[in-house]
Amino acid sequence: MFQRTPIFKADTVRPACHCSTLIELPNGELLAAWFAGEYEMAPNVAILAARLTSEGWSTPQVVADTPGKAEGQPVFLNHPDGSLWLFYVTVEKSHWTSARMKVKISWDKGQTWEDGPPLPSEEGLMFRSQPLILDTGDILVPVYDEKTWQSMAMLSANGGRTWELGTPIITPPGNIHLSVVTLADGQLLGYLRTGGPGGWIWQATSADGGRLWSEIRPTSIPNPNAGIDLIRLHNGVLLLAFNNSSRVRTPLNVALSEDEGASWTYLQTVAEETRLDPEYIRLAEYSGVQGLASKQRVEYSYPTLLQTRDGLIHLSYTDRRTAIQHAIFDETWLREGTLWEKRA
Numbered sequence: 372m373f374q375r376t377p378i379f380k381a382d383t384v385r386p387a388c389h390c391s392t393l394i395e396l397p398n399g400e401l402l403a404a405w406f407a408g409e410y411e412m413a414p415n416v417a418i419l420a421a422r423l424t425s426e427g428w429s430t431p432q433v434v435a436d437t438p439g440k441a442e443g444q445p446v447f448l449n450h451p452d453g454s455l456w457l458f459y460v461t462v463e464k465s466h467w468t469s470a471r472m473k474v475k476i477s478w479d480k481g482q483t484w485e486d487g488p489p490l491p492s493e494e495g496l497m498f499r500s501q502p503l504i505l506d507t508g509d510i511l512v513p514v515y516d517e518k519t520w521q522s523m524a525m526l527s528a529n530g531g532r533t534w535e536l537g538t539p540i541i542t543p544p545g546n547i548h549l550s551v552v553t554l555a556d557g558q559l560l561g562y563l564r565t566g567g568p569g570g571w572i573w574q575a576t577s578a579d580g581g582r583l584w585s586e587i588r589p590t591s592i593p594n595p596n597a598g599i600d601l602i603r604l605h606n607g608v609l610l611l612a613f614n615n616s617s618r619v620r621t622p623l624n625v626a627l628s629e630d631e632g633a634s635w636t637y638l639q640t641v642a643e644e645t646r647l648d649p650e651y652i653r654l655a656e657y658s659g660v661q662g663l664a665s666k667q668r669v670e671y672s673y674p675t676l677l678q679t680r681d682g683l684i685h686l687s688y689t690d691r692r693t694a695i696q697h698a699i700f701d702e703t704w705l706r707e708g709t710l711w712e713k714r715a
Contacts, residue, residue: 373700375641378403378421378428381693385419387411390598391687391695392501393677394447396455396480400424401679403687404434404445404457405695412466416441418459420481428697434484435475437461443470444498448512451504452530454478456487458498458512467517468495474531488532491525494518499598500550501675506557511581513549513561520545520566524581537582542566542573542589550601551581552609554631562590562601562611569595569617574632574715590715592635593617598673604702605678611635612674612686619644620670623688627705632715639708641686641698642671 381388388407395401401423408416417436421429434457435442441462448456455477460470471494474487495518502512510531515522521539540546545566554560559577561584572592575584592613597620599613609628614620615638622643626635670691677685684705686698 373698373704375696375698376428377690377694378687378697379405379407379419379431379695381407385409385415385417387413387692388419388695389689389692390444390499390673391689392446392675393685393687393697394449394455395677395679396422397449397453398480399680400480401677401685402447402455402481403428403695403697404447405687405689406441406443406445407431408441411692412441412443412462414439414441416443416462418442418445418457422481423697434481435459435461435473443467446498446501446512448502448510450476450510450531451508455481456531457481457484458490458502460497463494467497470495470497470517472496472498472514491534491536496525497547499548499673500600501602503551503553505553505580507580509580511551511559513551515547515549517547520547522546522549522561522563524549524551524577526581537577538584540573540575540584540587542587544570546573548598550599552601552603552632555607560601560632562599564599565589565594565596567596569593569597571617572599572613591713592715595619597670600674600676602676602678604684605682606702608702610676610678610684610705612641612676612688614672620672623671623674625674625676625686625705626708626711626713628715634715635713636711637706637708638711639700639705641674642688642690642696644669644671 385407391405419431463469472490475484500513524537546563548564563573571589575587
C-alpha cells in the first residue's frame with residue numbers, strides 16, 4: 372500500500388516551507404514539525420507543528436518564533452523520562468552560519484512547551500537528522516557545522532543536562548546531515564549528505580558511540596547535495612530515503628538494505644519531476660534561496676522516515692518548497708520496487 376496526503380500547504384502569510392520531521396507519540400499520534408515563512412532564513416520564519424489523529428492532520432500551530440529572526444531545522448526526541456524534546460536553531464543574523472542551537476521540552480505531548488537546558492553555543496551548529504538513544508543510555512543527536520561543512524555527534528550521558536561534541540567527520544567536498552543507525556555488531560553507521568555541486572552519499576562508522584569516526588568514504592549512492600534519512604525497521608532491515616541523482620533533487624526514492632548497509636536493493640519512487648528541459652535543470656540545480664520564488668523550486672527533498680508501532684512506514688518531505696507531504700507505505704510496497712543494487 373502507498374498513500375500520500377499534504378500536512379501543510381503554503382499560503383500568503385507563509386509562502387515557503389521546508390525541512391520537516393516526524394515522531395510517534397506514546398499515545399500513537401504522529402507529530403510533524405517544519406519551518407515556514409516568506410523564504411528560507413527570512414525574519415518571519417517560524418517552526419510549525421501539526422498532529423495526525425483519526426480525523427487527519429490538525430491545523431498547524433506555531434511552536435517556536437523569535438521576533439525578527441528565522442527558526443529552522445527541527446528534530447524531535449522522545450526522552451526516556453517521558454517528555455518530548457524539540458531541537459531547532461535560531462538564525463541570529465542573516466545566514467545559517469550564525470545559527471544557535473536550542474531545545475524546547477513538552478510534558479503534554481507537544482501541546483505546550485518550555486525552554487530546555489543550554490546546548491553547545493558555537494555559532495553555525497545545526498540539526499537535521501533524528502536523535503538516537505544508544506544501548507549505553509547516552510543520547511546522540513547528529514549535528515553539523517554550517518561554517519566548515521563537517522558533521523559530528525552531540526552526546527549526553529546524563530539525560531541532556533550537559534552535552535559534548537564528538538570528533539568532526541571530514542570529507543573532501545564537505546558534508547552535513549549525518550544520519551545514524553546502530554549495526555548488529557554494536558557499531559554506528561552514519562550516512563552523510565555530500566557538499567559541493569553534488570556527487571555521492573558518504574559513509575562513516577564509529578565503535579565508541581559517535582565520539583570518533585573511521586572508514587570515511589563515498590558510497591556508490593548518488594546525492595545532489597541534498598538531505599537524506601536512514602533508519603532501521605523493526606525486522607532489522609535498513610531503509611534509506613534519498614534523491615537518486617547526483618545533480619537534482621528529484622526523484623525522491625527509498626531503498627532497502629538486508630546486509631547492514633553493504634548493498635541496497637528494491638528501489639521505489641515516492642515523488643518525481645518528469646520534466647528534463649534546460650529550464651527545469653537550471654531551477655532544480657539552483658543553490659540560492661533568496662531571489663528565487665518558492666513556487667519555482669523544483670524539488671522533492673529533505674525526507675524524514677519513521678516506522679510506527681503498527682509496522683507502517685511514514686515519510687515526510689518538502690514538495691517544491693510550497694508543501695510538506697506525508698507518505699505512508701508498507702514493506703510489501705517497498706519490495707515491489709525495481710531490483711536495484713548499489714554497493715556501499
